[in-house]
Amino acid sequence: MLTRFVRIQLAIFAIVGIIGIIAMVLFYIQLPTLLGIGRMTVTLELPATGGLYRFSNVTYRGVQVGKVTAVALTANGAKATLSLGSSPKIPANLQADVLSVSAVGEQYVDLRPRTDSAPYLRDGSVIAMRDTTIPQAVGPMLDQVNALIKSLPKNKIGQLLDETFQAFNGAGYDLGSLSDSTSRISADANDVVDRTRALIEDTGPLLDSQAKTTDSVRTWARSLAGISDVVATDDSRLRTVLQNGPGAADEASRLFEQIKPTLPVLLANLTTIGQIGVTYHPSLEQLLVLLPPAVAIEQTAGPFNHPEGWSKGDFSFTVDDPPICTVGFLPQNMWRSPSDTSDIDTPDGLYCKLPQDSPISVRGARNYPCMGHPGKRAPTVEICNSDKPFMPLAMRQHVLGPSPIDPNLLSQGIPLDDRVTADQRIFGPLEGTPLPPGAVPRGTPPGPRGASPPPGTLGAAAPPAPSSANMSTQANDFPSIAPLDVAPPPAVHRSPAPPRPPAVINGGPSQAHPSSFGTKASQTAPSIAVTPYDPRSGRYVAPDGKLYQQSDLATGSAPKQWQDLFPT
Structure with a gap:
């Protein structure tokens, strides 16, 4: 039978043991961490x-x-x-x-x-x-130090210690400064520890390569000894270089200070040139391939390669074949005289703006190949990089008349062609040069013979007054080119003249006529007729057999300048 005191002792011991076990599990074994x-x-x-x-x-x-x-x-x-x-x-x-x-x-x-x-x-x-x-x-570091010490001869270790003592004796301040500088370098190296580690790791292959090229290193050492002998021989000149070197270094420093604001900009711009070189790499490669044979060809044709001392070559001279391109350039009224050789600023975007399949200026800017987009051709990089093709300014080049309106020139302040009538807004159409007056458009069905064009249409002429005696007299001078369905007006009787070839004007060659010439009017005739025309008086015989006169002819005056040769 346990006494009350013993039971109290056992209870206290149990409580302390439980607390100790809990503390050991929580703090020593760290059971929550494990679980x-x-x-x-x-x-x-x-x-x-x-x-x-x-x-x-x-x-x-x-x-x-x-x-x-x-x-x-x-x-x-x-x-x-x-x-x-x-x-x-x-x-x-x-x-x-x-x-x-x-x-x-x-x-x-x-x-x-x-x-x-x-x-x-x-x-x-x-x-x-x-x-x-x-x-x-x-x-491993201690092993390497041990191997280094073992590589030294035992009889030389004392001498090594003596020489080391003499080297560092009295250099306490210098060693302290070196230690401080090393600490600063180490602190800076901690900021680039990854690069420093990579440098140290990459040094191993370099040292291995040096060990494998021992003979080359020895040759280099002998060559360096020869260089040292040359330096000793030219000691005076070397001293002169060392004396003048600081001044040259100062000049170089001042130069770098002067170009310091612009040099970064230049280097940044060179990156753009590098990108251009990458884009045009195939073209540059082809240029480098073709340049040597081209230079060789030029040298072959030179006078030094021929016994007579003359250059050899073939030349061909062509004029306006094909014609030069004028669409997309300055209008004709802004063309300068050939004698004017001064330098002027020209607008941007001047190139031939005809369709890319036009035979005119086939090697113009509009057919430049887009190097970044194979198969596409365009005159500018913007069009090359866009998803749209090159759009021409006009479908055909105009022979006469004002040039088509170019929005590129208008945006740069270039005025319109002075031949453009501002009130009527007449300018070169985008479809090209219009057909001449009276010409039948292609595909028009043939009409009845003898039918006059309706009044007010293009090419219709006003008939002259019937009371003009001179008109009747001169009307008999014109032969009947086409069959007449209506009798000609009364004229003065003259002796019949022998038949002559049709339409001989001013002694020129005979005019061409259709195959139905001389047949009756009732027969089927082609829809094409040829008639002589007097440019001085404006008179001509129409297909209906009547004589007409063009009444709106310009007054005869010689052109004073080359621009007057073009219609306005």
Whole structure:
């Protein structure tokens, strides 16, 4: 039978034991961390373990926030599973470093955020290998130092220490300055640690290549010795260069200071030229291929390659075949005299604006190939990059009359052709040169013979007054070209003249006539008739056999300048 005192002791012992077990489970074994209660799991990718082990601490800004619950190997390195508390929130943009607490090798993970803003780490997050670092292994470094010491002869180690003492004796201040400068360089190198690491890693292949080219290095050393001998021989000249060098360096510095505002702009513009070179790479390649044979051809035709001392070549001279293009350029009233050789600014966008299938100026700007769009041709880069094809300004080139209106010239302040009538708004049509007066359009069905065109139509002429005696007299001078359905007007009787070829005017050649010439009017005749025309008086015989006179002829006056030759 237990006494009351013993029962109290047992109860106190049980309570203390339970509290100890709970404390051991919560704080030492860290059962909530193992079970993930109120925790989040984050995976840390590492190139190697770096000495990290299970139950290593995880700190955030120096404060412990979790534990390492597992460390495992992967195909590319290792990974560690971190169990972190839900508070505080840790930014996902961070640097995870595996560090050592002491020289014994106790490792821990330090989370260093790059920003304080979201996103934050959550359950299942992964810290990539590029954002992690591990400590440098000390063992391999000690092994290399040991191998270096063993490579030195034992009898030379004392001499090495003596020479080292003499080298650094009394250089305490210099060594301190060197140490401070090294610390500053190291601090700056920490900002570009990735580049520094890549530089160190890339140095290995370079050193290996130097080891494999030992003979070449020795040859280079001998050549360097020869250069040193030359420098020793020309010591006075070298001293002169060193004396004048600072002045030249100052001049170069001032030059760079002067071009400092514009040099970045120039270099930035050169990138655009580089893009143009990339776009026109096939053309430049073809130019470089064709340029040497072209130069060789020119040299072959030169006088030095012929015994008589004359250049050899063939020349051909063509004039207006095909005609020059005038559509899309300045109007004729703005053409300068050939004797005017002064330099003037011309508007932008001057090129032949006829259709691309026109035989005129086939090698003009409108047929430039678009290098960025194979199969497309356009005069400008804007049209090449657009989804629209090149649109010509006119379908045909005008023979006479004002040029078609070019919106490009109007937008730059170039006035219209002075031959354009502003009141009637008459300008060159986009369809090209119109048909001459009285010409039958292609495809018009033939009409009845002897039918006069209705009044007011294009090509209709006003008949002269019937009382004109001279008209009747001169009417008999014209032969009857077409069969007359109506009797001619009364005329003075003259002796019959022998038949002569039709339409001989001013001693010129006989005019062509249809195959029905001389047949009766009742027979079927073609829809084409030919009649002589007197340009001085304006008289002609119509197909109906009547004599007409053109009454709206211009007064005869010789042109004073070349622009008067064109109709207005």
